[in-house]
Amino acid sequence: MKSQLLRVTAIEPLSPLVSRFRFEHPEGAALPLFSGGAHIVVEMPDGEILRRNAYSLISDPLDGSCYEIAVRREDTGRGGSRFMHTKVAVGDLLRLSVPLNLFSLDLRAKKHVLIAGGIGITPFIAQLRQIARLQVPFELHYAARSRDEAAGLKLLPDVPQIHVHISDEGNRMDLGAILGAQPLGTHVYTCGPEGLIDAVAETGRRLGWPKAVLHSEVFMSPPPGAPFEVTLEKTGRTISVAPHQSLLEALEASDVEIEWSCRGGACGRCETGVSACDGHIEHHDHWLSDDEKASQTKIMPCVSRFQGAKLALDL
Amino acid sequence: MPRTEFSPSIASRPVYAGLTSQGATPAIMLADAEGAEALIDLAGQDASVMDRAHLIYIPAGAPHGPRLAALGARLYHEAPSFAACLERYRQALAEAHMGSQLYLAGTEGLIGQATAEALAAGLPADAIHTEHRGSVARRMQCVHCKGVTENVTTDPFICAHCGLTLFVRDHFSRRLGAFQGVCVDAETPGIVPPAQEIKP
Numbered sequence: 419m420k421s422q423l424l425r426v427t428a429i430e431p432l433s434p435l436v437s438r439f440r441f442e443h444p445e446g447a448a449l450p451l452f453s454g455g456a457h458i459v460v461e462m463p464d465g466e467i468l469r470r471n472a473y474s475l476i477s478d479p480l481d482g483s484c485y486e487i488a489v490r491r492e493d494t495g496r497g498g499s500r501f502m503h504t505k506v507a508v509g510d511l512l513r514l515s516v517p518l519n520l521f522s523l524d525l526r527a528k529k530h531v532l533i534a535g536g537i538g539i540t541p542f543i544a545q546l547r548q549i550a551r552l553q554v555p556f557e558l559h560y561a562a563r564s565r566d567e568a569a570g571l572k573l574l575p576d577v578p579q580i581h582v583h584i585s586d587e588g589n590r591m592d593l594g595a596i597l598g599a600q601p602l603g604t605h606v607y608t609c610g611p612e613g614l615i616d617a618v619a620e621t622g623r624r625l626g627w628p629k630a631v632l633h634s635e636v637f638m639s640p641p642p643g644a645p646f647e648v649t650l651e652k653t654g655r656t657i658s659v660a661p662h663q664s665l666l667e668a669l670e671a672s673d674v675e676i677e678w679s680c681r682g683g684a685c686g687r688c689e690t691g692v693s694a695c696d697g698h699i700e701h702h703d704h705w706l707s708d709d710e711k712a713s714q715t716k717i718m719p720c721v722s723r724f725q726g727a728k729l730a731l732d733l
Numbered sequence: 734m735p736r737t738e739f740s741p742s743i744a745s746r747p748v749y750a751g752l753t754s755q756g757a758t759p760a761i762m763l764a765d766a767e768g769a770e771a772l773i774d775l776a777g778q779d780a781s782v783m784d785r786a787h788l789i790y791i792p793a794g795a796p797h798g799p800r801l802a803a804l805g806a807r808l809y810h811e812a813p814s815f816a817a818c819l820e821r822y823r824q825a826l827a828e829a830h831m832g833s834q835l836y837l838a839g840t841e842g843l844i845g846q847a848t849a850e851a852l853a854a855g856l857p858a859d860a861i862h863t864e865h866r867g868s869v870a871r872r873m874q875c876v877h878c879k880g881v882t883e884n885v886t887t888d889p890f891i892c893a894h895c896g897l898t899l900f901v902r903d904h905f906s907r908r909l910g911a912f913q914g915v916c917v918d919a920e921t922p923g924i925v926p927p928a929q930e931i932k933p
């Protein structure tokens with residue numbers, strides 16, 4: 419089973435911009451369980467376009483009766499979140515992939531420190547439930563610009579290990595203090611904007627933390643850009659990629675099937691060989707090494723784009 | 734005595750990359766016998782590595798104590814054996830924070846046991862820095878009776894617990910900090926190859 423058709427059974431606003439969507443099996447069958455940090459990919463048939471967006475599951479990982487996600491409306495984005503907010507109603511059937519976890523807890527840890535920025539709180543909601551069952555020490559630091567923006571407040575339990583930092587109220591997150599006095603065996607998980615992840619990595623480096631215990635997930639949707647064309651080496655076909663479309667979406671729209679999992683440049687599944695490149699690949703992924711990126715012989719079609727005269731793929 | 738270079742072996746056999754300074758972060762340092770010289774060289778590279786270090790030394794008859802004590806570690810302590818300083822070492826690990834570095838230098842028995850303790854305490858493997866100096870004697874576990882024989886210098890050797898003649902393997906238990914010894918004459922009782930000195 420790779421995907422299943424599920425019914426939307428509840429939509430509830432959590433903040434002015436963020437809503438919670440609940441999905442259940444149309445016949446009430448149990449859904450596959452998951453682990454904290456897992457995501458699903460929602461298929462959104464929007465007119466001519468079939469969009470697929472990944473969202474972290476925020477429901478209880480051991481509750482097979484439903485899946486819940488929190489979607490932040492991005493009006494300037496590519497339309498996926500706007501589709502969820504404006505076109506989806508209770509009772510609709512949507513196709514969801516089965517859960518996949520690229521951001522799981524390291525169960526060897528003696529303590530978990532979770533650091534969330536903005537909507538990056540979502541993977542931690544399910545992780546907190548898992549941690550509560552594991553009975554391992556933890557702390558969660560949740561940074562948001564304002565209380566209005568902090569949609570996660572409605573989803574978090576009221577426990578002393580949870581620290582909320584609202585920058586509008588002058589309560590900024592002090593990473594040096596958070597990472598400065600953690601016991602041995604602590605693992606850190608960061609989810610949010612790239613700047614936050616970089617800041618945690620830099621603070622960790624300064625304080626002597628090994629990289630292997632600093633985990634992160636960037637919330638990335640495919641960035642828009644200038645339109646471009648690709649040639650498929652095996653068939654000679656040429657495919658155009660529109661400004662608000664990813665290369666992966668353009669290939670799918672032309673019935674070229676490519677393996678994928680995360681659609682956010684993290685899992686490595688969609689890696690595709692480049693057979694000719696006269697120009698510059700805009701690598702947006704977190705998968706290829708710097709050397710691989712510089713060699714321009716591989717591309718991650720889910721997030722990366724191209725500028726130049728010719729790009730040919732091993733497809 | 735310079736750093737020991739071991740001949741290549743199976744993946745299970747630990748390798749000791751040598752100590753390099755990770756800067757003036759909080760650190761625990763543990764050395765036995767000739768391992769002291771690795772710490773003296775380390776401080777020579779970067780004196781600030783000692784600023785926040787808790788240094789424990791097991792001289793085992795070596796004369797390096799006074800030179801080590803003079804390196805300016807935040808805390809300096811000498812102990813007659815690993816067992817004698819184990820509580821102090823565990824306490825230091827329990828009080829340490831993430832970002833602390835561990836420097837281990839000396840024999841394989843010390844490095845192996847101290848590494849196992851540190852990993853169990855939650856110190857990430859990447860924060861453990863090791864250098865082998867001095868005796869290549871091994872700490873061996875008998876796979877038959879599970880007893881540990883310290884300071885094994887010949888192959889085969891006699892298990893100090895059950896008396897079997899054991900072949901010295903490069904197969905290493907990270908949990909126990911000991912190499913594995915296997916009965917050498919199980920198939921041909923009494924036919925035992927001549928004992929040879931263990932080489933690096």
Ligand code: FES
Nearest residue numbers: 681685686688720
């Ligand atoms: S689908 Fe995961 S990296 Fe492209």
